[in-house]
Amino acid sequence: MEKEITIYDIAKGLGVSPTTVSRALNNHPAVKEKTKKKIFDAASELGYQSNIFAANLRSKRSNNIGVIVPSLKSNFQASVLAGMEKVASEAGFNLVISQSLESSEKEIANTKSMFNSRVDGLLISLASGAENLEHFSPFYKKGIPVIFYDRIANTDISTGVSIDNIQSAQIATNHLIDQGCRRIVHVLGSTEVSVYAERLKGYKYALIDKNIPFEDNLVIVLSDINEEAGEEIVSQILKMDPLPDGLFVSNDACAASCLNHLKMNGIRVPQDMALVGFNNEIISRLVEPKITTINYPGYEMGEVAMKNLINHLEEPDTTTLQNTNKITLRSELIIRESSLKKPKS
Known part of the structure; x- marks a missing residue:
C-alpha cells in the first residue's frame, strides 16, 4: 500500500x-x-485525495462507501441498492450513490469524485462501453477495495459479483425451443455491456445445440431496452417474414411492453408467439399472461457485494477478495403462462 x-x-x-x-x-x-x-x-x-473528511484523518476511515450505478431508473439496480443499504447500515457505513447514465466519461468523473471524497471502498456496475479501466488505478494504488457487480470488469485485481449470463440465456432459449419455437427473436442492449454480450452467446449456444441456424436479423439490439422500446420492437417483428414464433427479451419491463403491443396487433401469446423475459421484476407477475423469466437475485447481489467489501475493510487478509476474482450467484428459470405453447407435463 x-x-x-x-x-x-x-x-x-x-x-x-x-x-x-x-x-x-x-x-x-x-x-x-x-x-x-x-x-x-x-x-x-x-493520486492526491483532497482533505474533505479531516475529522476522520486519524482513523483514516470515512465510513462512506461509494456506489456507481448505470441508471437509478432501473428496478434491478434499485433492488441491488436495497440489499447494499441493509448490509452497510447494519455495519455502520453510509452509501454515497451516483449514476453514470451509461456514459464512460461520467463514470470516470464519478470515480474521481468518489476517490477525492475518501470513500473507504467502491462498488460499481460498469457503464456501456467502459473499456479503459485506468480510472480505478488510484484506488488499487491506495489499497481501497473495488468490487464490480452485474456488469463486471475482466481484471484479476478486482472481484466481480454476477450470475452466469451465458448459462441463463441458454436455459431461457432452450425452454422456447422445447416449446416448439424455431424462429426466436432475441432483444438485448448494447453488446459493449458484458451481460448482453454474454446473453447473446447463450442464445447462440442454445441454437447450435439444437441444430437451429442463427439468423442475424432475429437479433434486435437497442441502446435502451425499456418500456418505451416495446412498440418499436413489435413493429420490427411484424415486418419479419415468416413471423417469429418465440421472443426472448433481456428485461421484464420491456418484455411486458412487447406483450401489450403484440396483443394490440392481434398476436396471441403464447399460442402465436411464446415470450420469455429476464430479471423477475414485479411487472412480470402483473400482466396477463404472466411472463416466464430468469430470476436475477438483485437484492442478494447487493448483500453479497457489500458484505465482501466490508469484510475486506475489517479483515483484509481473510476475505473472499484474496481468494477469488469472481462470485457467481445462482439464477433460475421461472416458467409462467407466456411461454407455454405446450401443456405442462
Missing part, C-alpha cells in the same frame, strides 16, 4: 511552496491559472 500523498509531495515535485499548492487546490484567485493547472495535473498524477 502506498503512503498518503500530501501537498508537500506535490510542492516538492513542482518546486513551489506548500502554501501555493494549498491555495491552488482551493481555487484561490491569487494563484495564476497556468500554475493551478500544473498543480492540479500533478495532484491527479500522484
Whole structure:
C-alpha cells in the first residue's frame, strides 16, 4: 500500500511552496491559472485525495462507501441498492450513490469524485462501453477495495459479483425451443455491456445445440431496452417474414411492453408467439399472461457485494477478495403462462 500523498509531495515535485499548492487546490484567485493547472495535473498524477473528511484523518476511515450505478431508473439496480443499504447500515457505513447514465466519461468523473471524497471502498456496475479501466488505478494504488457487480470488469485485481449470463440465456432459449419455437427473436442492449454480450452467446449456444441456424436479423439490439422500446420492437417483428414464433427479451419491463403491443396487433401469446423475459421484476407477475423469466437475485447481489467489501475493510487478509476474482450467484428459470405453447407435463 502506498503512503498518503500530501501537498508537500506535490510542492516538492513542482518546486513551489506548500502554501501555493494549498491555495491552488482551493481555487484561490491569487494563484495564476497556468500554475493551478500544473498543480492540479500533478495532484491527479500522484493520486492526491483532497482533505474533505479531516475529522476522520486519524482513523483514516470515512465510513462512506461509494456506489456507481448505470441508471437509478432501473428496478434491478434499485433492488441491488436495497440489499447494499441493509448490509452497510447494519455495519455502520453510509452509501454515497451516483449514476453514470451509461456514459464512460461520467463514470470516470464519478470515480474521481468518489476517490477525492475518501470513500473507504467502491462498488460499481460498469457503464456501456467502459473499456479503459485506468480510472480505478488510484484506488488499487491506495489499497481501497473495488468490487464490480452485474456488469463486471475482466481484471484479476478486482472481484466481480454476477450470475452466469451465458448459462441463463441458454436455459431461457432452450425452454422456447422445447416449446416448439424455431424462429426466436432475441432483444438485448448494447453488446459493449458484458451481460448482453454474454446473453447473446447463450442464445447462440442454445441454437447450435439444437441444430437451429442463427439468423442475424432475429437479433434486435437497442441502446435502451425499456418500456418505451416495446412498440418499436413489435413493429420490427411484424415486418419479419415468416413471423417469429418465440421472443426472448433481456428485461421484464420491456418484455411486458412487447406483450401489450403484440396483443394490440392481434398476436396471441403464447399460442402465436411464446415470450420469455429476464430479471423477475414485479411487472412480470402483473400482466396477463404472466411472463416466464430468469430470476436475477438483485437484492442478494447487493448483500453479497457489500458484505465482501466490508469484510475486506475489517479483515483484509481473510476475505473472499484474496481468494477469488469472481462470485457467481445462482439464477433460475421461472416458467409462467407466456411461454407455454405446450401443456405442462
